[in-house]
Amino acid sequence: xxxxxxxxxxxxxxxxxxxxxxxxxxxxxxRLDEVLIVDVDCHIMxxxxxxxxxxxxxxxxxxxxxxxxxxxxxxxxxGGGDREVAGRIFRDPPIVASYGHASPEQLxxxxxxxxxxxAFIFPTPMLNLGMSPDVELEVALAQGYNRWVTDTWLQxxxxxxxxxxxxxxxxxxxxxxxxxxxxxxxxxxxxxTSARTTPVHHRSYMKVYAALEERGLxxxxxxxxxxxxxxxxxxxxxxxxxxxxxxxSNMIHLANIVINGLPQRFPRLRWIFLESGLFxxxxxxxxxxxxxxxxxxxxxxxxxxxxxxxxxxxFSTQPLEVPExxxxxxxxxxxxxxxxxxxxASDWPHWDFDLPSRVYDLPFLSEADxxxxxxxxxxxxxxxxxxxARRPGAGGDGR
Amino acid sequence: MxxxxxxxxxxxxxxxxxxxxxxxxQVEVGVFKVRGVLRAYLNRCAHQGGPVCQGEIVPRYEEExxxxxxxxxxxxxxxxxxxxxxxxxxxxxxxxGENIADRRYRLRAVPVSVEEGIVYLEVP
Numbered sequence: 001x002x003x004x005x006x007x008x009x010x011x012x013x014x015x016x017x018x019x020x021x022x023x024x025x026x027x028x029x030x031r032l033d034e035v036l037i038v039d040v041d042c043h044i045m046x047x048x049x050x051x052x053x054x055x056x057x058x059x060x061x062x063x064x065x066x067x068x069x070x071x072x073x074x075x076x077x078x079g080g081g082d083r084e085v086a087g088r089i090f091r092d093p094p095i096v097a098s099y100g101h102a103s104p105e106q107l108x109x110x111x112x113x114x115x116x117x118x119a120f121i122f123p124t125p126m127l128n129l130g131m132s133p134d135v136e137l138e139v140a141l142a143q144g145y146n147r148w149v150t151d152t153w154l155q156x157x158x159x160x161x162x163x164x165x166x167x168x169x170x171x172x173x174x175x176x177x178x179x180x181x182x183x184x185x186x187x188x189x190x191x192x193t194s195a196r197t198t199p200v201h202h203r204s205y206m207k208v209y210a211a212l213e214e215r216g217l218x219x220x221x222x223x224x225x226x227x228x229x230x231x232x233x234x235x236x237x238x239x240x241x242x243x244x245x246x247x248x249s250n251m252i253h254l255a256n257i258v259i260n261g262l263p264q265r266f267p268r269l270r271w272i273f274l275e276s277g278l279f280x281x282x283x284x285x286x287x288x289x290x291x292x293x294x295x296x297x298x299x300x301x302x303x304x305x306x307x308x309x310x311x312x313x314x315f316s317t318q319p320l321e322v323p324e325x326x327x328x329x330x331x332x333x334x335x336x337x338x339x340x341x342x343x344x345a346s347d348w349p350h351w352d353f354d355l356p357s358r359v360y361d362l363p364f365l366s367e368a369d370x371x372x373x374x375x376x377x378x379x380x381x382x383x384x385x386x387x388x389a390r391r392p393g394a395g396g397d398g399r
Numbered sequence: 400m401x402x403x404x405x406x407x408x409x410x411x412x413x414x415x416x417x418x419x420x421x422x423x424x425q426v427e428v429g430v431f432k433v434r435g436v437l438r439a440y441l442n443r444c445a446h447q448g449g450p451v452c453q454g455e456i457v458p459r460y461e462e463e464x465x466x467x468x469x470x471x472x473x474x475x476x477x478x479x480x481x482x483x484x485x486x487x488x489x490x491x492x493x494x495x496g497e498n499i500a501d502r503r504y505r506l507r508a509v510p511v512s513v514e515e516g517i518v519y520l521e522v523p
Binding site: 008009010011012015016018019021022023025026085087088089090091324351352353354355357358 | 405427450485
């Protein structure tokens with residue numbers, strides 16, 4: 001292609017390089033470097049560094065597996081489905097980055113490019129671990145992941161934070177993780193992967209919620225799709241399974257939490273629901289209200305309507321549905337008290353990520369509302385500094 | 400706004416059913432040759448501003464339905480080509496720049512011409 005170059009134009013010879021460069025242009029066009037932006041959900045590729053977990057894994061059999069097998073697919077159940085639409089969606093470097101950040105250094109560089117001050121990291125393949133029938137495996141990998149993350153990623157920079165993995169297959173083990181790691185640097189709360197079969201109102205979890213509440217640590221539920229499970233197995237296209245699976249996985253936990261009166265039992269515990277968009281929330285809120293009015297005897301702990309509890313919950317924005325008529329989204333945000341309870345999330349580098357501009361460009365938000373959703377609400381919820389933390393002039397190198 | 404005419408290079412350097420990405424100051428333009436016809440678009444997806452011209456060029460998929468309403472299967476079009484944005488997969492008709500899922504969205508076209516075998520862009 002070199003013969004194409006003239007004095008007038010510069011030919012970009014490798015079209016696969018620098019595909020995040022446009023994110024920097026979008027941020028600069030909106031002067032987002034002056035706005036505090038907290039990304040409450042981005043992903044690392046923990047299995048790329050699986051061997052680094054070995055020293056942190058106590059269980060002898062799981063440790064041997066992680067030591068010996070370069071591939072994780074044989075032990076962690078897959079959610080099923082081709083995220084990349086047969087290669088149409090890709091990242092740079094290829095494959096690796098389409099699933100998650102490989103190192104804290106790469107994450108920080110990409111945060112600077114996109115314009116993110118603080119990022120909350122989550123695992124990627126381990127989001128499916130809640131579906132493993134092997135509870136000892138879930139516990140051992142969770143312990144390994146949590147200690148590896150707190151010893152490495154969270155030590156590199158104050159800008160990297162985490163909701164650690166709760167091995168919810170075992171309530172006692174979950175409780176121990178909160179007690180042992182809840183005060184560690186960069187640990188802002190704990191996370192339950194939403195694809196699982198154990199109901200979150202089971203009595204064994206009460207000590208976990210109490211331990212979180214006592215420490216002021218929020219609990220997050222991260223949506224996920226398990227295509228082969230239950231009703232989802234009828235859906236032939238990943239588009240449909242993904243669209244329904246993520247909110248469904250969170251909707252089930254939200255209903256159990258509200259109807260079993262967990263917010264009554266743990267009034268100071270903050271609940272967060274991640275990666276399911278927003279339009280499902282008014283649906284489940286109104287539907288629960290309607291049924292609760294007919295069957296209050298099934299929810300004797302409630303002192304308010306289900307929707308009133310839901311208005312106290314926090315939700316991440318991604319993947320944000322922007323309808324043809326933005327006023328429809330404005331109505332949804334009003335219904336869930338979004339201006340105070342929505343938390344921007346990128347989900348970068350996953351296939352349906354949102355840049356901060358997705359929120360910033362909503363025509364009905366005031367400047368104060370934009371800033372609240374992009375970072376202010378998260379700063380208040382997690383007690384983060386409220387000033388911009390990015391390195392001046394960083395980023396923009398095309399990565 | 401006065402457009403500026405910029406020389407890209409010889410037309411044969413743009414691969415058939417392929418793209419050359421050129422940078423003109425702050426503006427990036429993808430120059431495509433689609434079955435011998437040139438098309439040029441700004442390298443900015445109408446969705447979230449992604450580098451759409453750096454994406455995969457893919458044939459449009461078509462699903463044929465039999466007389467009884469049954470699917471006869473999905474196949475790749477022999478004539479229609481799309482460009483898919485690598486960020487989220489938003490897909491556009493390369494000949495028209497229209498988004499194939501939602502025609503309210505389209506790529507911003509850049510006028511492209513050939514004179515004596517040399518490709519020129521009218522850059523806004």
